[in-house]
Amino acid sequence: MNKFILIGVATAALASARAQDAASTPVASPDVESLRQQVQALTETVKALQQQVKDQQAAIDKTNGTAPASSPNPEGSPVAAATSPSPAASAATHFATEDASVVSSTSNAPAGLPGPGVNANGTATSGSFPTTDTSVVSSAPETISSTGAGASLTQPISIGGGGKNYMNISFDGLFALAGSSARDLDHIEVGDHDPQQRGFNARNIELAFDGAVDPYFEGFANIVFKLNNDNETEVEVEEAFLQTTSLPFNLQLKAGQFFAAFGRINPTHPHTWDFADAPIVHGRLLGPDGLRGVGAQISWIVPVPWYSQLILGVQNGRGGTGYSFRNPGDDGMFFDRRTTDRELRGLQDFVWIPRWENSVDLSPTQVVLAGVSGAFGSNETGANSRTQIYGADFLYKWKSANAEGGFPFVKWQTEFMYRRFEAGRGANESFPVAETFQDWGMYSQIMWGFKKGWVAGIRGDYLDMEDSKFTDDFERQSRSRISANLTWYPTEFSKIRLQYNHDFLYENFFLADRDVDSVFLQFEFILGSHGAHKF
Amino acid sequence: MKKILLILSLTLLCAFAAQAKLNVVATLPDFGSLAREIGGDKIDIVVLAKATEDPHFVDARPSFVVSLRNADVLIDGGAELEIGWLPPLLQNARNPKIEVGKPGRVQASQGIRLMNVPTNVTRAAGDVHALGNPHFTVDPIIAKAIAQHIAQSFSAVDAANAGFYDANYKKFEATINAKLQGWGAIMLPFQGQHVAAYHDSWPYFAHRFGISVDVFLEPKPGIPPSPSHLTDVIGQMKSQHIKAIIVEPYHDRRIAEKVARSTGAKVVDFSQFPGGIPVTNSYVRLIDVLVSRLADALK
Numbered sequence: 001m002n003k004f005i006l007i008g009v010a011t012a013a014l015a016s017a018r019a020q021d022a023a024s025t026p027v028a029s030p031d032v033e034s035l036r037q038q039v040q041a042l043t044e045t046v047k048a049l050q051q052q053v054k055d056q057q058a059a060i061d062k063t064n065g066t067a068p069a070s071s072p073n074p075e076g077s078p079v080a081a082a083t084s085p086s087p088a089a090s091a092a093t094h095f096a097t098e099d100a101s102v103v104s105s106t107s108n109a110p111a112g113l114p115g116p117g118v119n120a121n122g123t124a125t126s127g128s129f130p131t132t133d134t135s136v137v138s139s140a141p142e143t144i145s146s147t148g149a150g151a152s153l154t155q156p157i158s159i160g161g162g163g164k165n166y167m168n169i170s171f172d173g174l175f176a177l178a179g180s181s182a183r184d185l186d187h188i189e190v191g192d193h194d195p196q197q198r199g200f201n202a203r204n205i206e207l208a209f210d211g212a213v214d215p216y217f218e219g220f221a222n223i224v225f226k227l228n229n230d231n232e233t234e235v236e237v238e239e240a241f242l243q244t245t246s247l248p249f250n251l252q253l254k255a256g257q258f259f260a261a262f263g264r265i266n267p268t269h270p271h272t273w274d275f276a277d278a279p280i281v282h283g284r285l286l287g288p289d290g291l292r293g294v295g296a297q298i299s300w301i302v303p304v305p306w307y308s309q310l311i312l313g314v315q316n317g318r319g320g321t322g323y324s325f326r327n328p329g330d331d332g333m334f335f336d337r338r339t340t341d342r343e344l345r346g347l348q349d350f351v352w353i354p355r356w357e358n359s360v361d362l363s364p365t366q367v368v369l370a371g372v373s374g375a376f377g378s379n380e381t382g383a384n385s386r387t388q389i390y391g392a393d394f395l396y397k398w399k400s401a402n403a404e405g406g407f408p409f410v411k412w413q414t415e416f417m418y419r420r421f422e423a424g425r426g427a428n429e430s431f432p433v434a435e436t437f438q439d440w441g442m443y444s445q446i447m448w449g450f451k452k453g454w455v456a457g458i459r460g461d462y463l464d465m466e467d468s469k470f471t472d473d474f475e476r477q478s479r480s481r482i483s484a485n486l487t488w489y490p491t492e493f494s495k496i497r498l499q500y501n502h503d504f505l506y507e508n509f510f511l512a513d514r515d516v517d518s519v520f521l522q523f524e525f526i527l528g529s530h531g532a533h534k535f
Numbered sequence: 536m537k538k539i540l541l542i543l544s545l546t547l548l549c550a551f552a553a554q555a556k557l558n559v560v561a562t563l564p565d566f567g568s569l570a571r572e573i574g575g576d577k578i579d580i581v582v583l584a585k586a587t588e589d590p591h592f593v594d595a596r597p598s599f600v601v602s603l604r605n606a607d608v609l610i611d612g613g614a615e616l617e618i619g620w621l622p623p624l625l626q627n628a629r630n631p632k633i634e635v636g637k638p639g640r641v642q643a644s645q646g647i648r649l650m651n652v653p654t655n656v657t658r659a660a661g662d663v664h665a666l667g668n669p670h671f672t673v674d675p676i677i678a679k680a681i682a683q684h685i686a687q688s689f690s691a692v693d694a695a696n697a698g699f700y701d702a703n704y705k706k707f708e709a710t711i712n713a714k715l716q717g718w719g720a721i722m723l724p725f726q727g728q729h730v731a732a733y734h735d736s737w738p739y740f741a742h743r744f745g746i747s748v749d750v751f752l753e754p755k756p757g758i759p760p761s762p763s764h765l766t767d768v769i770g771q772m773k774s775q776h777i778k779a780i781i782v783e784p785y786h787d788r789r790i791a792e793k794v795a796r797s798t799g800a801k802v803v804d805f806s807q808f809p810g811g812i813p814v815t816n817s818y819v820r821l822i823d824v825l826v827s828r829l830a831d832a833l834k
Contacts, residue, residue, distance in 0.1 A: 128716060129715045131712040131715050136650075136674060136742070137677060246634075301601070301604055307601050360598065361596065367596050367597070369597060399588075400588075401585055401588060406594070452759055491758070493658060530615070530618045530619060531619075532622040533595060533619060533620060534623045535597055
């Protein structure tokens with residue numbers, strides 16, 4: 001500081017001397033002459049002083065380095081600071097005896113923990129390299145609100161930057177171009193969001209919302225628009241539920257319209273699937289839309305050292321989204337029975353959906369997740385007919401320790417389901433017999449992400465439907481399928497998928513066997529907030 | 536039945552034994568390393584992402600839910616680097632101690648002025664982060680600020696050891712202040728030099744040491760290098776006499792090597808994370824290695 005004052009004084013003196021000098025020239029008198037001499041003498045003195053200051057500065061630099069550089073405009077943008085890093089660059093030109101300064105600077109460390117702003121003031125060390133920088137670390141916590149919000153759903157991430165919205169919104173468009181040897185692709189494909197006709201299909205155009213409701217709840221909603229084969233728009237409230245955030249004892253409650261936590265595929269949305277269509281067993285036992293409905297669910301993380309979660313859901317199970325349960329069927333018929341379509345009589349008419357899932361890390365690159373699920377309730381084919389579905393699922397995933405963008409990886413997923421369906425005699429005992437169907441099926445798929453953005457997959461499907469001499473329903477045909485696909489994800493917000501399916505439909509009492517070949521070109525885009533990927 | 540009881544009591548015992556130390560979870564290894572500096576042997580730490588993997592894409596493993604459920608303190612970036620995997624974990628962890636705003640939650644970006652905050656948010660520009668560039672811990676001055684946040688959080692949650700955390704923070708700060716002199720001196724001859732990198736992870740490091748990392752092999756953040764873009768990069772590198780290409784452990788090094796062969800530049804293996812490259816088991820060691828590797832390449 002001293003030398004700055006010195007320089008200031010010296011330059012001021014010099015300036016005034018120069019000014020007097022200039023003013024005096026036009027008038028030539030002896031007085032002036034003597035004055036001029038005086039001025040010259042003064043100028044010499046100033047010059048000498050200046051030199052002295054310079055020498056002194058050099059000496060100081062030699063021992064101490066430069067004085068701590070003041071921070072470059074704290075309000076200025078860091079980008080601008082980056083292009084002219086004044087503290088780093090200018091100060092750094094005087095590194096000479098850095099060892100000495102290093103030692104001395106350590107003894108000068110700031111004391112205490114003044115606040116989150118960190119040593120923005122009064123922490124000048126005697127070192128030559130700046131150790132504080134208010135252009136990157138703000139001094140007051142109030143000034144950084146825009147960066148503090150973010151990565152947590154309790155503080156919703158904005159879509160426009162800055163964490164200033166109360167809700168995340170995203171839009172997903174999933175389309176498919178289909179070619180098939182079958183004219184009735186809507187009978188070959190079992191899922192409601194699968195391609196339903198030759199040519200273009202738009203079966204899953206989805207609006208998704210989520211955010212913190214208040215300090216106690218988070219809210220989620222997925223509204224799906226789809227175009228039927230006559231290009232008419234249909235709307236589905238696929239999911240809309242709230243979920244607690246802070247119940248004690250590792251409990252969590254969920255209520256509203258939601259996918260049942262049954263197996264791997266059922267609780268997920270079609271655009272996250274690894275194939276362009278639903279596994280056969282999923283579409284035929286849980287239903288074309290999966291098992292979802294209005295209800296409530298409680299889950300508990302079991303306090304053991306590995307991941308173990310118990311879930312119990314309860315839903316109305318009524319209508320098409322409760323397919324194997326209180327489903328009145330198309331035109332009031334299900335498995336050829338006239339359905340009863342009755343009101344809820346008691347707890348036994350709900351669908352109860354327990355699940356237990358466990359996961360361990362086999363190694364830092366390998367994870368295994370296994371679960372068992374059940375769904376129990378009544379169905380509409382008789383006064384007291386019931387349905388039980390059991391499921392087991394297994395997932396193995398390997399991901400490289402040097403994964404870029406999540407690639408490369410290998411993922412093996414298998415699900416098995418068994419359904420015991422008591423088909424009664426229908427409304428008013430109108431059907432000649434009561435039957436009990438024991439149906440089962442499974443699928444297994446391996447996905448190989450071999451290169452950033454590229455995934456190849458194969459899948460095998462099998463469904464065994466108990467044959468019946470009384471029930472003429474194409475949905476009760478046993479069948480199998482092999483599929484292979486290749487997906488390119490240009491980014492996580494878009495994908496293009498080419499899939500080949502070969503279907504075998506087996507002969508039964510009413511239906512002949514047949515083979516079907518299909519090819520799908522699926523494409524997807526996502527707008528809006530960045531969705532996170534569940535495991 | 537007896538066996539079950541035994542297992543149960545053992546588990547409970549383990550739980551109590553673990554209670555003795557502060558359970559800390561860090562999303563990324565850099566935060567984990569800073570937490571170790573502050574917490575020493577008074578904490579048990581779990582780091583979710585591996586030092587060698589792409590921090591943008593980490594699997595939301597169920598085992599992470601268990602770690603988060605048990606956490607007394609969670610340290611995350613808070614700048615959307617973990618947006619693709621942290622939110623579902625936190626939803627499932629149901630742990631009120633680590634909610635935003637609680638003393639058990641450290642969001643590292645708090646108090647940090649993020650660089651390259653986009654004025655217009657469009658994904659046409661690639662994977663740009665709306666809140667700014669989230670790769671900030673590699674600036675030692677910022678690391679000090681994060682370490683201080685961590686010390687404050689630890690002290691608030693575990694008041695009995697506040698003095699210990701405070702002392703460790705002061706020690707860390709002094710070390711960084713001292714080390715900066717050496718690092719600054721090593722980087723001094725390369726002021727203003729341009730350096731290429733695979734991904735735009737280095738603006739904070741560059742700002743600190745007066746270099747410019749402004750040529751990227753990725754045409755846009757997160758978009759894989761295309762041949763035409765690499766041709767442009769090679770031209771640019773030649774005209775600017777760029778001598779180094781920074782790659783991280785999860786990048787395709789062969790692409791960087793190809794560019795290096797055509798330009799005469801060197802491929803420099805960098806990591807944002809302690810442990811991402813060999814012999815970088817602590818934050819200070821990491822910056823040591825980064826500075827000396829880059830200086831070697833620029834000579």
